[in-house]
Amino acid sequence: MRWKETEYTGWGRALRARGRLARPERLSTLIELSAESPAPAIGMLRSYGDVALNSGGRAIDMTRLDRILGFDPESGIVEVEAGVNIGDLGLTFAARGWIPPVMPGTGFATIGGCIANDVHGKNHHVAGSFGQHVAEITLLQNGRRKTIGPERNAGLFRATVGGLGQTGVIASAKIRMMPCKGDMMVLTERRIDDWEGFLSALDGTRADYAVGWIDATARGGALGRGILEEGEITSGISPGRGRAREVPFDAPHWALSGPVVRAFNAAYFRRVPAAGRTSVKPITAPFFPLDRLHNWNRLYGRRGFHQFQCVVPLAGADSLRRMLERIADSGLASPLAVLKRMGEGRGGYLSFPMEGYTLAVDFPNRPAAVTLIGKLERMSADAGGRIYFAKDSLAGPERVAEMYPDHQRWLKEVRKADPEGALITDLVRRLGLREAR
């Protein structure tokens, strides 16, 4: 296999890596690579920071191993290569009455990436995390195939789900799909006027899918205003897929400056009538609202952006409000800000979810934003919460063990799986995840 020397970045484009990439198209090539030059696997690079980067080293691009290997309509179990995109899987099966039980906010994440970050969707409060629906993983460790699952090699399985690729290369996996009525979604959107209103709306929702868009520029009495989206899957006739659009170049730095964002957010808030509204849409629209605009990350210009995402326990809601206050006061937030209530579901030792509230906000990559994110991280840890590795690009190693209490158990499995440290990525190095504490 030839290696390609190239520069690549996470979705936020603030962190870059130069290194050598292989991109196997067949399982046999992947096995050879894993035996001869073990390296971390990477997917669609939809993680924001450096979890999928290996500066100066090698990595294995999994995107060409993207085949559906089998489907059993009795059990609903589908077997796929790790490079299959979750959105592709959803579209292929939804019309036949099955969907992946958990889908993140982009359809462009691979199954390997969904497992390695144990991703959550807008239905986390009902369905738990992605890893909880994985029946089996075929893992490659130095060229050897290992089959693991919730019962078989359970320790290794729990270190692999949410395990940031540190236990080996996920070659393929069996996912338990969920029966669904069709490929449409009934979507209800409601304006929420303030923070307290938002929490009680999220606590009270009975919908399968629920997520809040929050205006992170609103202050004072309007702090925490936004729109609650609730959805249920249904059947119906899809109007067909619209054409995707591209952002052709890096936007100038003022495109997402304070005044522009404030004006945009106010308009976005009013877009939904005061009395709310209900509509029926193809499932791709509410699941993957941003995917129709390819490369939208270029709107942040050359310097890129950061996403901060944390979760705090239910009792930490007040700290979360203080965090939002800081964000609103700073005037640095972009329109992309999401608030959601999570359930307990998590599939692995290093999985992000915990029962509580999660807040995610994008910031253009500026020194003031970097300082602010540092503060927010400390506030999350103080509140007994944690930050999400799939999004992080700035944290230090100090508080990881506190935020991730199962870190030691993960480390024990990882040391057995990859004693040489061949699978370490930039984030793992930065946060010292492979070091004992």
Place this chain on the structure above:
Amino acid sequence: MKETWIILGASSSMARALARALAGRGAGLLLAGRDLEDLRRTAADCLARGASLAEAIRFDARRPETFAPLIARAEREDGMISAAVFVGSMPEQAAVDADPPLLEGVVQDSFTGPARLLQMLAPAMEARGGGTILGVGSVAGDRGRVGNYAYGAAKAGFHTYLSGLRSRLARSGVHVVTVKPGFVDTAMTWGLEGMFLVASPEKVAADMLRAAERRRNVIYTPFFWRWIMLIIRAIPEPLFKRLSI
């Protein structure tokens, strides 16, 4: 109308993209090549995406004894039989310069092997009075370049063969498309120096199917390679031989 496609070199990512597109419209697929383990995985994928039939079948361009069983398998299906040829190999020119017998393999993989198979398949297609052949050549076959002339010569041979076959089969309603890709982002070109304007395999597959539908004879994909090659072919030989493109 029921359609069954023989795909030669089906482990190429371009071939996979074409097979998937065909699967989406319910076609039957005979995925032919040397790496059966890989082809079986592609067959499963095509079935999941709607193919009415998908089978992995052994085919080696250097082993003509593998040709007849493949054709016989296709003939067992009724409806139209079509074929898409993706086989080809491109060792570095320097390797061929150092080891001249390599030339034969290149010619067998990229030209004489698939041509002989098509030659054997033609009567069945004539008898059914329809179907399409999509033959993948290369812009490299448009002119012999110092960096790549062994491969280029094999592709040029294949182009000429397809052009003659087109005339023959047109008489019985079978259509032949010569496909000349520029640079495509596949295993063949991954990590090579000097790649530019690289197209995705899906783009090439979509262009191929559109060309089949519109009964085009020779296409360049992406289209602008037609203009690039027009210029390259227009360079006078005395000048061209001193260039290192």
